[in-house]
Amino acid sequence: MQMTDIDREVDAREAPISGAARSTLEKHAAALLRHTADGTFPLAAGVMPLEADHYTSAERFAAEKRFVFQRVPLTLAASCEIPEAGDYKTLEVAGIPVLLVRDRQGKAHVLLNACTHRGAAVASGCGTAARFTCPYHGWTFSQDGALIGIASADDFGRVYKALLSMKRFPVAERAGLIWAILDPASPHNPAKMLSGIDDLISGFGLADWSVIESRILTGPNWKLAFDAHLEFYHLPVLHRETFGPQRSNRAFYFAQGPHQRVIAPQGPASERAPDDLYAFGRVPTRDEPLDPLLMGEWILFPGTSINTFYIAGIRCVLLSIVVPGAEVDTSTTTQTFLAETPPQDDTARSAMADMTAFLAHVVGDEDMPTSAFQQQVMGTGLLGEVRFGRNEGGLQHFHMWLDRVIAADDAALMELLCQP
Ligand code: FES
Ligand SMILES: [Fe+2]
Incomplete structure (x- = not known):
């Protein structure tokens, strides 16, 4: 069969993805469209408390370093x-x-x-x-x-x-x-311990993308820094001066082993990106572009997030890698901004520069000072515990998985991570 130019473009842009991964993405898409049509929104079973000393305890930090950061594959x-x-x-x-x-x-x-x-x-x-x-x-x-x-x-x-x-x-x-x-x-092969998340995101074809910019932000305990990636509840409030005011405070969560995908409900029409599944209105067929199936934020356990968006018509992601510092109350977030193709003209270049500065401002000047203050409060020992709401299922999933990984012996860990 003769390939059209459009076919070639789709072919060149998209890395192969397994049938199983595509099926999972199609299930996500169908669920999103169904919830959008019904105006519904899944909630966790209950409110989950977490002892505040999870953010300050030297023993807890030592366990996370040894049993999480030195046993599970980290995106570096x-x-x-x-x-x-x-x-x-x-x-x-x-x-x-x-x-x-x-x-x-x-x-x-x-x-x-x-x-x-x-x-x-x-x-x-x-x-x-x-x-x-x-x-x-x-x-x-x-x-x-x-x-x-x-x-x-x-x-x-x-x-x-x-x-x-x-x-x-x-x-x-x-x-x-x-x-x-x-x-x-470690005798283990990290490739076998990714719970299938690598397959789900392989459709981006990130290996051939371009680095636009990278910067390092310092912050408090790595979980306080990362918690802000795991819910959208705070978007219209904390980020009211920047990208938040129009946005819903709800999010859909899809788990893949310890990893997750977080997606906002349909946003304002004025902000709809070309990859918008809601605007597309149905699950793309297998000969249509994969983009609408990949939108949203991908959370790679323990501390990585991949945010997807378009700038000047170019598909981009913000890769944020949050890791602990040497002490319990320090972390670094490496923000690397990637584009599917490098910007070809001044308009696209300046749109990307504006976006990287904007994202650094939102995280560095809005999220980070908030989490730094939380760290100070946790350090007083006076708060006792914090809580994650039924609408904060992503946080519940993340903190439950941390406990699960820390508690698992090596054989149990392989069982946990080798199966999606
Ligand atoms: S040559 Fe590297 S520490 Fe001496
Ligand atoms: Fe935020």
Whole structure:
């Protein structure tokens, strides 16, 4: 059959997606359209309390670091942040310094950013490097972390280079994202522990997108920073001066293992994006574009969110990766703004620049000060507990899954995460 130009465009834009994933997305879409037609809105069974010390306790924080952040696959970056051989990026997760780098074969590695001589950082910031030379005494490492050179080797004495590679974390590159388990001794393959969320979002084809901008925001306890991504209840109130006033405070939640998808009810007609399922009005057939099936916010457990929208007709996402800092009351949020195609003219460029500044303002100047104040209050020990409403099902799901993951032994964790 002859392909039309439109077919080709759809083909080029959309990565393959499994039939099972497409069926799940179609079920989401049918439910959204049904609720919209009926004016209904699913609610959680009850109000869920949470002890305030979950945000302040050193013991709780140690458990989260060990049993969550070092056992489950974490999204650490988009593949397109390090597209070429030698491209690298450094970051820190709960005090663990991490180096992401792509080798000449195109494979992404996630390494402990620490020299095996005496632990200095071998890289900082981001860039491109043929090899990494430790700035302390000059040992050199290849792009896959192998030790390739010891300065003044004869003076140093005999060691086995093959045993002194940088520590390597198990890695998977799926759906245009780089995931790793931050325990070099973990025997598990992160690709098998994604509960199918990678399949659901593979239709974005993020691997071929472009990075428009990236910035790091600092905040309080990682859960307080992330809680703000998990409900839309606050949108028309906290964000009344920015994007909130027209919006509903309701959200639909779809769970996929510990992960979730959060979608607002139909928004104002003036704001409807080309991917708007509600405007589309029906579940797209399999030969129609996938976009209306992917809209909304995707929550990748434990701390990543992918927000979808259009700017100047270009499909964009804001990838927000929230991770703990070294202490219980600190976190960082890396906001990386990706576009399906780079802006081609000044109008699109300036629309994207305006949007990135706007999103940094909304999160940095509205959400973050609020969560920083919450942290202060939790620290007094006087509040006792907080509560998540029946309309805050996404928060309930997230906090229940944290408890579930912490409580699971390794075998139980595999059971929990390997099945959607
Ligand atoms: S700590 Fe890296 S060469 Fe000494
Ligand atoms: Fe917010």
